[in-house]
Amino acid sequence: METFANIVQDARDSLKLLDKSYPTDSWTNVPSTISRLLPRRLHLQPDHPITITRRLIESRFPSFATHNSLSPIVSVHQNFDSLGFPVDHPGRSRTDTYYVNQDTVLRTHTSAHQADTFASLGASDEGFLISADVYRRDAVDRSHYPVFHQMEGAMMWSRDPSGSSSLSERIWADVEKLRRLEDVEVSDPNPTVHPERNPLQKYHELGDVEAIAAHLKRSLEDVVREIFAAAKAVTEPGSEGEALKVRWVEAYFPFTSPSWELEVYWQGDWLEVLGCGVVKQEIMIEAGAPDKIGWAFGLGLERIAMLLCSIPDIRLFWSQDERFLSQFREKRGDDGTYQVNKFVPFSKHPPCPKDVSFWLRGTSSAGGGTKGNTHDFHENDIMELVRDIAGDIVEDVSLVDEFTHPKTARKSMCYRVIYRSLERTLTNEEVNGLHEKVRGGLVERLGVELR
Numbered sequence: 494m495e496t497f498a499n500i501v502q503d504a505r506d507s508l509k510l511l512d513k514s515y516p517t518d519s520w521t522n523v524p525s526t527i528s529r530l531l532p533r534r535l536h537l538q539p540d541h542p543i544t545i546t547r548r549l550i551e552s553r554f555p556s557f558a559t560h561n562s563l564s565p566i567v568s569v570h571q572n573f574d575s576l577g578f579p580v581d582h583p584g585r586s587r588t589d590t591y592y593v594n595q596d597t598v599l600r601t602h603t604s605a606h607q608a609d610t611f612a613s614l615g616a617s618d619e620g621f622l623i624s625a626d627v628y629r630r631d632a633v634d635r636s637h638y639p640v641f642h643q644m645e646g647a648m649m650w651s652r653d654p655s656g657s658s659s660l661s662e663r664i665w666a667d668v669e670k671l672r673r674l675e676d677v678e679v680s681d682p683n684p685t686v687h688p689e690r691n692p693l694q695k696y697h698e699l700g701d702v703e704a705i706a707a708h709l710k711r712s713l714e715d716v717v718r719e720i721f722a723a724a725k726a727v728t729e730p731g732s733e734g735e736a737l738k739v740r741w742v743e744a745y746f747p748f749t750s751p752s753w754e755l756e757v758y759w760q761g762d763w764l765e766v767l768g769c770g771v772v773k774q775e776i777m778i779e780a781g782a783p784d785k786i787g788w789a790f791g792l793g794l795e796r797i798a799m800l801l802c803s804i805p806d807i808r809l810f811w812s813q814d815e816r817f818l819s820q821f822r823e824k825r826g827d828d829g830t831y832q833v834n835k836f837v838p839f840s841k842h843p844p845c846p847k848d849v850s851f852w853l854r855g856t857s858s859a860g861g862g863t864k865g866n867t868h869d870f871h872e873n874d875i876m877e878l879v880r881d882i883a884g885d886i887v888e889d890v891s892l893v894d895e896f897t898h899p900k901t902a903r904k905s906m907c908y909r910v911i912y913r914s915l916e917r918t919l920t921n922e923e924v925n926g927l928h929e930k931v932r933g934g935l936v937e938r939l940g941v942e943l944r
């Protein structure tokens with residue numbers, strides 16, 4: 494059936510992405526709804542809120558090299574192996590990641606380029622920023638979209654000093670050069686390292702890592718301060734003097750240790766904006782730079798742009814409607830600070846919720862099902878099916894009910910799909926037609942039995 498683009502694609506023996514052909518195999522799972530978005534590169538579109546956010550952050554790291562056009566098609570080695578992801582890490586599964594084929598994926602994060610970028614660092618380069626589109630099979634709601642944008646940053650020091658001062662003295666001297674932030678309230682109860690939760694690497698000295706952690710945290714607090722100063726001036730004019738609250742939380746990434754996440758208090762809630770840590774020395778050794786040591790971070794540009802410009806729905810970033818695009822212009826004041834526009838919603842069109850209930854196939858041996866006939870069901874498959882059929886007309890997909898039949902042990906699920914266009918009012922016929930296709934797709938592609 495032509496509606497189910499990725500079935501058609503699976504049947505072909507090659508997949509065309511950005512004008513290049515890639516061989517396909519049983520791992521291939523990139524639907525045309527996703528491959529169509531590869532050329533968009535919102536982080537390079539002039540005056541787009543993602544671009545404005547990127548440039549605001551870049552302005553805080555003026556000495557860093559920037560890489561903004563790296564291809565989204567990377568090897569499994571670049572995306573996972575080079576970063577020390579274990580072979581059984583859930584992020585590697587086909588339910589979470591878009592595979593071009595067994596050896597090639599659409600990058601799931603900008604960290605996929607860390608190893609290569611470290612390997613090409615010149616002796617005098619102190620740091621780099623990488624901004625790019627990233628791809629993840631994920632939930633469907635107002636803050637999740639299968640394509641989003643990240644910025645990776647890293648800074649390195651040479652461990653082999655030419656002068657007389659020690660490594661930690663040189664890093665602390667750099668910390669002193671960073672702006673002091675009187676108007677940020679920082680909560681950081683974590684020890685720099687913790688033997689189980691956040692260990693010091695065997696290659697590192699505690700004193701060096703303490704200096705790197707201080708430099709990393711102060712640099713990122715400065716970025717957040719700059720963003721929120723711009724956002725606050727817009728949403729609450731006159732309140733710029735109010736303290737911004739941020740907190741550091743211990744985290745885990747296979748490619749940094751110790752690691753943290755930074756959360757910001759925004760409109761009554763803690764919001765995670767980035768992950769970061771001290772780069773695993775194995776990556777530097779592998780990259781041919783064993784004498785360098787430093788930090789890395791990865792942040793979500795949509796998440797920051799949504800706050801900065803008061804954008805309520807992540808689908809809006811993909812809008813080609815002039816009523817959205819014409820609202821943003823990159824502007825800087827005389828002192829160089831960014832001035833952003835707050836998004837003014839065009840009329841809100843009504844939502845159209847529709848439920849669909851179904852039985853999963855033979856879920857339990859108690860029902861007399863044949864062994865090995867358990868239903869291989871992953872929620873992300875439903876998310877993608879609905880998006881394939883309804884595109885950006887779907888606002889939210891969520892499980893509203895589930896139960897197991899007491900006698901047959903079969904499992905029943907009910908999902909609610911909310912259809913709503915950001916640009917126009919949908920007709921009943923149109924929504925009914927889409928929902929029928931969703932019901933048909935569930936049977937045909939996921940093999941469920943409708944109730």
Ligand code: FA5
Pocket residue numbers: 601602603604629631636637638641643645746749765766767768769770789790791792793794795796
């Ligand atoms: C990572 O992707 C790591 N590569 C970050 C990193 C880089 C850590 C370098 C250490 C060193 P994570 O999956 O948490 O981590 O994503 C990082 C940020 O991307 C999040 O904090 C969030 O701001 C953003 N993000 C993650 N998932 C989504 C999503 N589905 N939609 C929008 N933004 C997202």
Ligand code: MG
Pocket residue numbers: 754765768
């Ligand atoms: Mg995270």
